[in-house]
Amino acid sequence: MPTVTLNRQVFEKLAGKKLTEEKLKDRIALIGTDLESLNEKEIHVEVFPNRPDMLSEQGFGRAFKTFIGAAKGLHEFKSESSGYKLFVESSLPKEWPYAVAFIARNLKLDAEKVREIIQLQEKLGMTLTRKRKKGGLGLYPLEKIKFPVRFKGIEPKKIRFVPLGFSKEMGALEILEHHPKGKEYGHICRDWDKFSVFVDDNNTIMSMPPLINSDTVGKIDESTTELFVEGTGPDLNVITYAINIIAASLYDMGAKIETIEMMYDDKKVGKEGRFDVPDMAARKMKIDYDYINRMLGLSLGKKEVNGFLEQMGYGIDKAENDVALIAAYRADILHQADLMEDVAIAYGYDNFTSEIPKVATIAEEDAEDNFIRHVSDIFVGLGFTEANTYHISNKNELINKMNLSEKEDVQVVELANALTEDYNSVRNWILPNLLKILSENKHNEFPQNLFEIGVVARKVNEKKEEEREDKKLNAMISTDNLSLLTSQETGVEEFKRLGVAICHNNADFTQAKQVIEYLLKLLQLPNEILPVEHPSFVPGRVGRVIVRKVNNKEDDGNEVEERDNVERKIAFIGEIHPKVLANFGIETPVVAFELNVTEIFDLLKL
Amino acid sequence: MTTDIKAIADQLHPLERKVFPLVERFSKLDDLVTESSLQQVEVLRALQWLQNKKLVILKEEVKELAVLGENGKKYKLNKLPERRFLEALADGKEHDIQSGINPVNITKEEVNVSIGILKVKNAINVRKDAEKNILFVQLTDIGKKLLKEKLTEEKILEKDFPFEVKHLPKEDKNSLQYLVKRKGLLEIDLYKIRNAVLTDLGRNVLKAGISNEEVIDRISPDLLKTGSWKTKHFRAYNIKTSVSRVFGGRRHFMNEAIDYVKRIWLDLGFKEMKGNIVQPSFWNFDALFTPQDHPAREMQDTFFIKNPNLAYIPSKAASKELIKNIQETHEYGRKTGSTGWRYDWNIEEARKNVLRTHTTVLSAQTLARLKESDLPAKFFSVGTVFRNETLDWKHLFEFHQTDCIVVDPNANFKHLLGYLKDFFKNMGYDKVRFRPAYFPYTNCSTEVEVLHPIQKKWMELGGAGIFRSEVVVPLLGKDIPVLAWGLGLERILMDYYEFNDLRDIYKNDLKLIRESKLFLR
Missing domain, CATH: 3.50.40.10 (Phenylalanyl-trna Synthetase, Chain B, domain 3)
Known part of the structure; x- marks a missing residue:
């Protein structure tokens, strides 16, 4: 927003009336400009971008003059x-x-x-x-x-x-x-x-x-x-x-x-x-008194409304009924609502009473958010400290320091205009942020057991991108899930992930496994951990967690029972590789897992 | 005073009960250990506690003790080697050290040591036969005299060991040092001798008497099983004693605050909106009637995505029809009663992917999905938003907003003020003021300020207004009042936790998270 310096003497002469310091400050704020500072010689104000006509002593003074009642109606111009x-x-x-x-x-x-x-x-x-x-x-x-x-x-x-x-x-x-x-x-x-x-x-x-x-x-x-x-x-x-x-x-x-x-x-x-x-003829706009009163919750008479409009520098047409004359320098009046807003400003925002209508609507928390709170409570119960980190990170931490290769690199969503190298990409997983916290908390008490549940983003993989370009698919998407719909548009998938890190002198795989199994037990999801390779973890001490959900379906005759198994890969779990720990400058063992909460939540809904 | 004394006596730990009375008669730690039949650590612990209660004073003395080594013990029995060497030369003749000395009494090593010592004392003469390379030794007059006298070293060895070094006569100290230097003869050890002395208070407590009956200290499973506690007294604890700190599991204070904010809206009957952080400009800006050349859409204000940089629209959410309606509304106002921005709208600009700059994007998406039969409806969201700012004490590039919309044919400006006042009252701010402001997508736009209850300064915490028809008509299909507001949360938190730096919220200092006060309003 532009700040202008007004010569106070010139301004006050134009405004036509000298106000006390307090009143002046108050009125400047309530006409809809931000008063930055004021001294005997100068007034510094921030003018909102919809009022370029107020960017000079003359323009500001003109608007102010009617607002404080030293003049009214359309300003003269010949x-x-x-x-x-x-x-x-x-x-x-x-x-x-x-x-x-x-x-x-x-x-x-x-x-x-x-x-x-x-x-x-x-x-x-x-x-x-x-x-x-x-x-x-x-x-x-x-x-x-x-x-x-x-x-x-x-x-x-x-x-x-x-x-x-x-x-x-x-x-x-x-x-x-x-x-x-x-x-x-x-x-x-x-x-x-x-x-x-x-x-x-x-x-x-x-x-x-x-x-x-x-x-x-x-x-x-x-x-x-x-x-x-x-x-x-x-x-x-x-x-x-x-x-x-x-x-x-x-x-x-x-x-x-x-x-x-x-x-x-x-x-x-x-x-x-x-x-x-210049063509300085005023524009005309019909005044919708009902609309103005309805939107503002007031019951003003026509005369009052006209009076407020004149206070804001509008003319009231003498030839035609219920028509406002808009000065040729007012670029911001697009709609009846803009007249309504100026009536509200003249009426004074501070003069409105406030009320909460007695309208019955049903409260509803987002189901996934509710689920996430339950998961958080489990981790608080296990004595974990919750972290809250930035979504914006950098490839060095997300990929290089985690000992990952180019292959994982391609899915990172980068910013086009980052200000610093430290913050130039959206995180594609949570664990790097938790390791960063551990590296910055070496002076604090151990054990340092952390968790964070947050959004991670990654590019939709290329195959899916081809599908996405296929306009037919757009028509076919049957989902009503807003997040998926937006991902179809942006080409960026977003998930909620749970990152967990256990860090103390005796941290080992067993403890992480105990924690994840406890969580999955409470969610009634039978799981299996399969050995896998992942460069961020110690070889032979890293696994992929797979959960199964069994849906029992009964047919109409209540006789045949069909078992429908759903299986999902939902997490990596393991001891963090010493090379990764060294990259972060951590000297205490860390065992960790990262779990796709969105996936689990969807699975539970099936 | 008497109650104090009784209270002190009652709170004594079983170990203290055993040791304390002994201090009347014994002061040395060793004695106390022997007399109490306790382990030394137990006695020490009891004495430390007694000292904390000002019942005894512990004194510590450091003593230098001379202790015999392995060789020292041997020589005490068999005489020092130099004595034996002297005796072997008692005949006064010259002896050849290789063959002329009785090997039964003295080892070769001892011979070498003895020659060195006796030479220094001028007790022997040493002659070397260069041709045969043999050493010959013979007693001097001093040597002969020494045959009849005791060496100082011998006098020291004869003492009872261990003895305190400070009791040795000054003139003998050199010899002592000399012995210390010799291999395995004797060592000087530093001993800490601890003494316990009763204080006046201690004497009084003892005088008043400590019951001898066995008191219950820890309540053990055994005690409970046998019921033996029924016949005994419980030792009273000093419950004022400071204890070491523990920490439990803890949510991050930002998330605690978010939960609190959510509860305020839920209590008012609002439904939660959720959505993605990466959004097409179409939803983040165009659907909110923000002209395509608006400064907020420039590189220095908004984070754009490098790849994929463009969104695929039209889509199921942004249908061709919706896009056309929004385009026409921007260009000339379409059916909204507005003049529009009067410029050429460009779909390529709307395709640019951004990190959402406000959660109002979710309000736009919600309106686009809302059916008229759902009205009246109220929605809220709490989420992260992004601005291309350099990180400093009062700027973050990502922070939280809570956005709400009230979609109700009967809604008006007064309701907007009512909801906002209620929210801030719940957040601990009683005084709220509304100043005119400008946002491209609202009318009766207002900046919401609260009066800081202590600093008495107005803090700007958000923006509000009634969605413009240019926003509502294309999205909802009908011009219905939609009250809308978006409020920042970080400044409220900064104020509540008395942070001087916004970055502290996301520093993730574990001590800060573990020990910060609960977010209670």
Whole structure:
């Protein structure tokens, strides 16, 4: 969220009423902005991204003025025609086809006002136009420009001008390479066949949006009294809002706003390619009083609702009944609900009573979660300490330190944009995390018997992936299990696993086997442990645990009994290999097992 | 005072009862061992306990004792070798040491030792015949005199062993050292001599009398079987004595807290939602009306999956129809009464797999599966969520959220505030305040803050609002109020356990998990 620094004196003058310190803080919080800090000279606020119109002293002051009751309704705005034209040509790159522009005169700029204008331009660039991806904004001293101005596409190698802050002429590609703005935003236009430029009637290149203005004609300072302001980009809607916000702020700064007529080659834009900018006419939206009252749990009269809307800077249409007039700089009003929200803000969130309705609904815990709690209780009963570790780990710990090979490596789900090597993959098993805990707790009392039940993830294996691509299969999946459905979508399987580690001077295989057999006994799952090879464990002291469930089915005649055996491999169990222990720096024997809880839970449900 | 004395007497352990009265007459440990007929360790244990009760004072003296070695014992009987050597030379003549000395009395090794010793004392002359390579020895005048006198070493050997070194005259100490250096003659051992002395309190307790009757110490199976306890008294224990610590099995405090949170929602009639941590952007963002160019969808905020990087949609959960509805809602609002975001929605962006950034993704998936006949309905989830943050004391890249939705045609904003206040009351926060906020998928969006009861500061613990029609209509097929909130749990835990660092929650310090207070509110 953008933080803006407001000049307190300017702001308070605009707000039209001086509040006590406490009241000011309270009101700023309750209009829907985060107050960061406040002193005699400055106010630092975080403006929510839905209100780019509040990113300046003028915009913030305008919203605040009605909110605190120093004014009401739609803010005044006047403009007249400049008689100038801006030609927007079809030669423009298809990625950057739109432009809007207007003129501001009678500005009495000083260092403070220049700061305010530049801050607004920058903050709008960061938020509304998404770091220039959705638009670029430019300001020019009007006296250096000869109208009409053209916005057109030119091949990069034919473009040469002196970019802002430099003293010599540069080519377009040179600017991309060497100019700080070219380096920062060059990725937006690098691949375009043509670059977009503003050219005036003297054929002077004024700027190359969205990168940089010309140093000769595109630099404003305190001596500037008249401005040419433009916005360009791929989204006419976004740049229109940006331009409206700037126009409103300059108007509130005391400027006289003059419109420019847009002349598009593309006749689908505006009226046959023509329209005036800025168009500050309010948008209209029908007010649904019932909806507002129903959603807020209030019973406000029309007058009250209208009053609250006026407090939030809306006008109430005099010609039409029940219609709100939305200022042309409010980009955030998409729906009736947005009016409702502003009514709630004006009413004051702190003035709502709260209630819990007496609606009968049936509570239900997730069955697997409930099962997991029972399993946890068994381990607490056995004297184990429960761990809770991060899901994000790294391949070194999950694979290399565990003495595993590339084969296991391929199933690890890696992150595309991890910040550190330590945390760049989703864990595919729990035991590495438990060993890490043991390595960090050598100073604590033994025995250190740990368990953790948590989610592990792995890529769906390739064969399954082929099946997954088969769209027919999607239609065939009969499961209603959300986790499986999501795995079908993402290609990542997730399971709940139980990791158990027993660590003390006399830890051995027997103890782990006793524990797993106790657990399976309580779950009434007969088991068998088969010898297996697993590089993380000592050879000859590692097994695969297999459980069987016998389902007795009876046919209609109650005579024939069919036995249906289900068999599942559910765990690895064994003594951790000394090589693995050495990798983790553990000097006490560890015996462990890792069990697929999801599998067991599904088996029990059968 | 008298009751104290009686209490002390009653609490005496059987071992103490045996040893304590003896201290009146004997102070040396050895004597106490002999007199009590107990093992030394038992006497020592009893004395230690008595000392803890301030009934006796244990004193420890370190003594140097001279003890005879194997050779020393032999020489005490058969004289020192140098004496015997002297005697063999008694005739005053020169003897050839290879053949001229009576071998019955003295070994060859002893001859060599004796020559060395006697030479130092100037008792013999030694001459070497270089040609034949033979040594000849002969008594000197001093040697002759020594025949009639005792050597200091001999005087020492004659003493009763062991004896305390400190009693030896100073001038004899060199000779003692000399003997110690010789092989197997004698050693000086350090002995700790322990003495027990009664304190005034001890004397008083004894004076008051300790019953001689046999008291019951441990209750043994035998005692119970025979019923012999009926005729005896139980020794009273000092129950204030500190005992060594034990630890039992313990759940992680985060999970204890999660269970508590779950119970709050279950008590309010909510049903649990579960789902995966890896999710398509479609569910995590698009279904929640988060525009595709929203900053939350950028690399620096969200973890994207490297491989498989793209999800397969449409799918059974995200049908073609649902995707189309969501696309159109983003683009122009479709049937929601909204203008939409007015941009071109791209399914490739929706396919990007992410680690879920909020459990609200589960709320979206639940709405998509909900039938109108199920209403009204309330759902909750507690789960891990992920943000691409650098780990530090106040940022984690994964943490827990609890998310709820209330889907009810009659739900309103006041209910939202009601559920949240009730939840935080259960979590120990009585004062809750709601500030306007912004989330792309809610209206009447609010940040929920609680007043810290001690610090008197507002803590931001979550976000809430009413799902926008743009979220509800495509998923549920109808515009029905859906109250929604998502609250973080870690800050509440940090506050409850007085951690200064969020990372402590997942440090898995076993001492911390074993000994942290229970999560009770």
